[in-house]
Amino acid sequence: MTSRLGGELWGIGRYEDCSGRPVPWAISSADLHADADFARRRLEAFGLTPGDVVLVVGLYSGAAQLGPVELAIRQLGATFCCADGTLYDGPRIEACLRQLSVKLLCGLDETPLEGMLGAGLDLGVIGQAEIVIASDSASVRLEALGLRPFRFHRLGPALAVECPARSGAHFDQTQWSIDTTGGIPLLTGGPGRASAVSSLPLSVRGEVLAGQCACGSRDWRFKVPRPADAGITSTGRPHDLVPQQRQRWNDADR
Amino acid sequence: VLSSQFFEPAVETMSRGDLEALQQERLLATVEYAYERSELTRAAWDRAGVRPADLSSGADFAELAPFLSKSMVRSRRSAGDPYGGLLCVDPSEVEIVGFTSGTTGDPTPLPRGARAETAKSLARELWGIGSRPGDRLLLAMFPFRLGHRFEPAEHIGAVPIFLAHTAEDVPFLFEMLVEQQPTVFYMLSAPLFAAIEQHASAVGVDVAERLQCLTSIVFGGEQMGTRMRERLAEWGVPFYVASSLGDICSTMECSAQDGCHAWEDIAFVEHLGEDGRPAGDGERGELVVTSLTDTVAPLVRFRSGDMVRLTRRPCACGRTHARIWPLGRVGDEVHVDGHSVLPSDVWPVIEAHSSSPLVLFQLVRRPESRGPLEVRAAFDESPGRSAPKTRRAMEDDLAEALGVRTVVELVPSSELLKQGPPHKIPRVVDA
Numbered sequence: 128m129t130s131r132l133g134g135e136l137w138g139i140g141r142y143e144d145c146s147g148r149p150v151p152w153a154i155s156s157a158d159l160h161a162d163a164d165f166a167r168r169r170l171e172a173f174g175l176t177p178g179d180v181v182l183v184v185g186l187y188s189g190a191a192q193l194g195p196v197e198l199a200i201r202q203l204g205a206t207f208c209c210a211d212g213t214l215y216d217g218p219r220i221e222a223c224l225r226q227l228s229v230k231l232l233c234g235l236d237e238t239p240l241e242g243m244l245g246a247g248l249d250l251g252v253i254g255q256a257e258i259v260i261a262s263d264s265a266s267v268r269l270e271a272l273g274l275r276p277f278r279f280h281r282l283g284p285a286l287a288v289e290c291p292a293r294s295g296a297h298f299d300q301t302q303w304s305i306d307t308t309g310g311i312p313l314l315t316g317g318p319g320r321a322s323a324v325s326s327l328p329l330s331v332r333g334e335v336l337a338g339q340c341a342c343g344s345r346d347w348r349f350k351v352p353r354p355a356d357a358g359i360t361s362t363g364r365p366h367d368l369v370p371q372q373r374q375r376w377n378d379a380d381r
Numbered sequence: 382v383l384s385s386q387f388f389e390p391a392v393e394t395m396s397r398g399d400l401e402a403l404q405q406e407r408l409l410a411t412v413e414y415a416y417e418r419s420e421l422t423r424a425a426w427d428r429a430g431v432r433p434a435d436l437s438s439g440a441d442f443a444e445l446a447p448f449l450s451k452s453m454v455r456s457r458r459s460a461g462d463p464y465g466g467l468l469c470v471d472p473s474e475v476e477i478v479g480f481t482s483g484t485t486g487d488p489t490p491l492p493r494g495a496r497a498e499t500a501k502s503l504a505r506e507l508w509g510i511g512s513r514p515g516d517r518l519l520l521a522m523f524p525f526r527l528g529h530r531f532e533p534a535e536h537i538g539a540v541p542i543f544l545a546h547t548a549e550d551v552p553f554l555f556e557m558l559v560e561q562q563p564t565v566f567y568m569l570s571a572p573l574f575a576a577i578e579q580h581a582s583a584v585g586v587d588v589a590e591r592l593q594c595l596t597s598i599v600f601g602g603e604q605m606g607t608r609m610r611e612r613l614a615e616w617g618v619p620f621y622v623a624s625s626l627g628d629i630c631s632t633m634e635c636s637a638q639d640g641c642h643a644w645e646d647i648a649f650v651e652h653l654g655e656d657g658r659p660a661g662d663g664e665r666g667e668l669v670v671t672s673l674t675d676t677v678a679p680l681v682r683f684r685s686g687d688m689v690r691l692t693r694r695p696c697a698c699g700r701t702h703a704r705i706w707p708l709g710r711v712g713d714e715v716h717v718d719g720h721s722v723l724p725s726d727v728w729p730v731i732e733a734h735s736s737s738p739l740v741l742f743q744l745v746r747r748p749e750s751r752g753p754l755e756v757r758a759a760f761d762e763s764p765g766r767s768a769p770k771t772r773r774a775m776e777d778d779l780a781e782a783l784g785v786r787t788v789v790e791l792v793p794s795s796e797l798l799k800q801g802p803p804h805k806i807p808r809v810v811d812a
Contacts, residue, residue: 136540137535137540138531138534138541138543139540139541139543139557139561151557151560151561177473178471178472178473180478183524183529185524185529186524186545187520187522187523187529187543187546188544188545188550188553189529189543190524190531190541190543191543193524193529194529196529197529201477206473206475206476207476207528208477208478208479209524209528209529210480210524211523211524211525211545213523213545213547214799215800216523216525218483219483219488222480222483222487222488223480223488223490226458226487226490227463227478227490245799
């Protein structure tokens with residue numbers, strides 16, 4: 128990691144490079160606030176107002192990206208709650224949706240959906256949130272249930288989020304530039320950021336749209352072609368082999 | 382402040398007299414505030430025929446105030462109030478809803494405003510074990526309680542390194558130990574400990590050598606077995622036990638490692654014996670807490686269900702606040718054929734027959750309290766280990782130790798671990 132700051136860091140998280148390898152990623156307090164400004168604009172696009180409840184799902188290792196989102200939610204006067212993006216925390220998402228009137232659920236990935244299925248829960252409960260922002264793979268599952276989630280993309284350390292106009296995922300062009308001229312999108316960070324990123328190849332293909340969006344925002348967009356949905360189905364409950372193993376261990380000499 | 386061993390010296394070392402005067406002032410104000418605003422508190426006090434005006438001291442409170450319990454909160458939640466009748470402000474004033482771990486049931490929402498008691502208490506605790514501005518703080522956490530920002534680090538000025546509390550993140554943890562040289566690791570649990578040992582063995586790294594940069598490790602989740610304690614000592618880094626102070630704030634051992642400090646400027650702390658009367662200093666009892674600074678959803682005389690030993694004797698570290706030793710959960714008691722069995726009674730027998738330091742097992746509770754005692758214990762196949770022999774040995778030794786006929790069911794570790802949260806498993810489950 129190339130870090131430009133010493134004692135002014137807010138925290139050290141990570142992002143995954145295009146091969147899936149975690150890369151340490153430091154952000155400063157200035158980065159935190161810049162990213163929170165962007166997150167606030169994205170949340171406002173969905174009409175979030177003070178008193179609304181927002182459920183953020185994500186691993187603690189994603190705090191460098193989700194910490195600014197949390198800050199933005201609190202700056203808007205909304206109520207923040209969260210669940211871990213793991214198998215075991217799938218039921219917490221269900222409990223949260225059942226107990227609180229969640230307006231916006233964001234950060235949903237496939238793993239906690241698997242956790243919900245593993246706990247015998249119906250994924251349809253996700254629809255209790257008025258607005259759902261999910262990854263591509265989670266969105267495909269939810270769409271199969273008749274839900275219409277908005278998509279987010281991890282562009283290396285940056286986030287891009289669809290708006291209600293659904294015409295591409297907005298990213299913060301004041302902090303990031305994306306070069307798509309060579310086919311593989313390359314991400315470069317702004318000069319003021321604590322960690323330098325230069326021409327980072329992204330694992331997501333797409334095109335950059337610089338004009339004003341139908342939603343009214345001037346935040347640039349990264350438009351990703353929708354993946355083919357065929358072949359992506361629920362894997363059902365995990366640990367299917369466990370009952371046989373248990374029987375062998377415990378019935379052997381009863 | 383930097384040279385002080387205390388984050389808030391004036392508060393942490395306040396004389397008992399001053400601390401008790403501060404507590405009394407805050408306690409009486411909290412009672413009046415909560416009675417006026419919290420439906421659950423007012424209903425409990427009205428039912429008991431007590432009014433805030435009836436109290437003029439902490440002693441009056443201990444004598445007259447009715448208790449709140451988790452079941453009272455849950456029944457209000459079931460009736461449609463997510464905050465269990467505790468909320469004292471308009472819902473729009475709730476900034477964050479944290480959750481309890483949900484180990485034994487639905488996670489309980491914990492609403493709070495801008496001021497976070499846990500952020501304050503954790504800052505004191507982490508400072509007390511050596512975290513300083515600019516230091517790297519290795520955080521292996523889950524976000525459901527405090528969110529993705531770690532405000533204690535912001536208070537201290539330390540730089541958190543964010544890790545998931547999962548086995549999958551251990552390779553990155555090892556990388557960060559080398560690259561960032563953190564000084565404090567918060568927090569280690571039994572499952573994470575096992576994952577670290579396993580990864581170190583797989584990649585041929587000496588754990589003690591890799592952890593050399595650390596001055597402190599904070600351990601949380603549940604009790605630490607003898608084998609784990611011995612192995613942690615071999616790591617060569619002092620470790621400190623942490624827990625929750627009845628869902629009001631955190632509590633952690635200090636440098637003296639002689640009990641976890643219960644912050645009495647934040648919580649009014651009592652512990653009750655089996656007869657419901659105050660237990661003696663140093664004795665075992667149920668932890669009962671009252672928030673002193675929470676204006677969003679203060680708990681007033683809340684029976685936490687946590688069994689602790691508690692003392693108000695001065696600590697060698699210089700702090701004057703009470704200390705507790707977490708012992709387990711009141712609800713973890715299982716009755717079989719007239720015997721009372723706690724997980725801590727079963728722990729040493731399972732540990733003796735387990736190849737893993739995790740000591741993974743559960744007691745199975747049935748509505749009828751007839752025997753045999755049912756225990757579900759983890760077993761993972763390895764050369765030289767026979768499942769039937771292990772099971773029989775556990776059954777025989779448990780029957781001898783507890784005086785109760787016992788049936789053991791062996792299950793893969795993964796099956797118990799997946800019942801999470803990541804740092805502990807439910808030790809008692811209903812059949």
